[in-house]
Amino acid sequence: MPNYTLYYFNGRGRAEICRMLMSAASVPYTDKRFEFNEWDKYRNEMPSFCVPVLDIDGQNKMPETMAIARYLAREHGFYGKNNMDMFRIDYICDCFYEIMHDYMRYFHAKNGRFWGNDSDMKSSDLNPYMQTRYMETCRRILPFMERSLEMRNSGSQFFMGDQMTLCDMMCYCCLENPMMENQSMFNSYPKLMALWKRVAAHPKITGYLKKRCSTNW
Amino acid sequence: MPNYTLYYFNGRGRAEICRMLMSAASVPYTDKRFEFNEWDKYRNEMPSFCVPVLDIDGQNKMPETMAIARYLAREHGFYGKNNMDMFRIDYICDCFYEIMHDYMRYFHAKNGRFWGNDSDMKSSDLNPYMQTRYMETCRRILPFMERSLEMRNSGSQFFMGDQMTLCDMMCYCCLENPMMENQSMFNSYPKLMALWKRVAAHPKITGYLKKRCSTNW
Incomplete structure (x- = not known):
């Protein structure tokens, strides 16, 4: 290896x-x-x-x-068995990635780690835009993720059925901070929230979560 | 099919x-x-x-x-032959995608298709930030893409060697508008510019470019 x-x-x-x-x-x-x-x-x-x-x-x-x-x-x-599986895993990952991408830009702006020396804009000016953009991405993506999860086994297992794949772990990682910051935003997505807990309880994940470095982002 | x-x-x-x-x-x-x-x-x-x-x-x-x-x-x-090929194709694609993503957000802001009703920010306020962000992404990514191209066959063929793959087409598509708007920004990347022309002249591409719809973005 x-x-x-x-x-x-x-x-x-x-x-x-x-x-x-x-x-x-x-x-x-x-x-x-x-x-x-x-x-x-x-x-x-x-x-x-x-x-x-x-x-x-x-x-x-x-x-x-x-x-x-x-x-x-x-x-x-962790990538499925055929090209159509991979397509599905990819689009689910990319949807969660959109949330993470907009969250990270919002998170850095909020904490004054402002990117863009050449611009006249201040971090405080940009922050409301970044937050709105991130929240809107959540509102656009999450209902579709809830429906996508329901397509296999009524959403009672993982995105691809009975096996945990890359996209389930993406769900966990990308929603961790957003959920900590605003739990109520996720109340409309009960299957996704149950999946989030299912990933955390998976035998391949639970040990990792216990021993990983504890950081607030 | x-x-x-x-x-x-x-x-x-x-x-x-x-x-x-x-x-x-x-x-x-x-x-x-x-x-x-x-x-x-x-x-x-x-x-x-x-x-x-x-x-x-x-x-x-x-x-x-x-x-x-x-x-x-x-x-x-168009995705290489093994996992390490795919890794390389993926990171090259994702680098070009970063340019496209920041370009598209800048392009829409510039043209008044401003996203974000809930924010107090106006399109004209956001535009300089979006432009700076996009230009900075180019300055960060393009030198690495030039070096990545040179890693195989001195950069005289395609990113992965003698076969055109997904990442060469990404190079073409993601740089098309940026090059139209500001040719001089690309003068420092002669191998990338030669690749861009090589993709356009590829037998599988040249016919498409001639017959495709003509639009300015």
């Missing part, structure tokens, strides 16, 4: 899906975390000046959250 | 990668296009109130640009 190092900030954020997959697949890896004030030290080592990045055998630094997640999911059997 | 209908606005935008793949694979499909002022008519028929959407046999409406593109690429041999 290759020697993996995952680089990311000391938070769950975009990297958590990759960490969860590696734990679910019992893949050993170095979980390299750093603080925001250390970013300047790492930034230039990252291929596209972004994290997460997966380093393989100290030779290849591979960027992009979902490229890393898909690679791990294919390698370890 | 299934009966495909692709739904999108009357523009290239996010749908063009799907159209290009179907043409490159000689897959017949109905290219259903509508104008912005017709969106209210179509919006509620789309699973997550977004396009592009691929309808399969009039029974399944599948959303998400890259889920559609990956499905088509797997089905028709």
